[in-house]
Amino acid sequence: MLDLLAYDFMQRSLLAAAMVGGLCSIIGVFVVLRGLAFVGAGTSHAAFAGVALGYLMGWPPLLLALVFGLATVWITGWVEEKGRMKLDVSIGILYTTTMALGILFIGLMKTYNAEVYGYLFGSVLSVTPEELRIIG
Incomplete structure (x- = not known):
């Protein structure tokens, strides 16, 4: 069992999981207290639509994910502010x-791209050293 720790990818994945788990537990307290438990799912699915549009148009998917995610947060705040x-x-x-838009964009692609779904579901085993620094 400890043989698995000899692999770099396994060390990175365990470290990333521990760091994200610690950060999310702290942030989660404030999210639940403010009644925003649903905001993570909403924002991530909005980002998924941005990734799908990026792949469809040949634009940087992470940039569009950021734009879609921030737009969703801004629209949500604006709607709440207006009451x-x-x-x-x-x-x-x-x-x-936004999830429907993401599915629509995937449907418009000429070829199947499994990488798009990787952005939604992810893989802790594929954490890179750069991503580990970003998490830290």
Whole structure:
């Protein structure tokens, strides 16, 4: 069992999981107290739409993921500020809308690209040293 720790990718994945677990547990307290438990899912699915559009158009997928994620957060905050609907309702609407856009963009691609789904589901075993520095 300890033989697995001899591999660099395994060391990086365990370290990344421990760091992200620690950070998320601290941030999670504030997220739940503010009633924003749904915001992570909504933002990640919005970013997925950006990644899919990036692959479809040949643009940088991570840049579009950032744009879509920030736009979703901004729209959610704007809707709450105007008092038009509850925060979790606006997050739910944007969650489903952006996920549908992501699926639409994937459907418009001429070839299947498994890498797009990797952005949504990820793989802790493929953490690079650069990503480890970003997490830290």
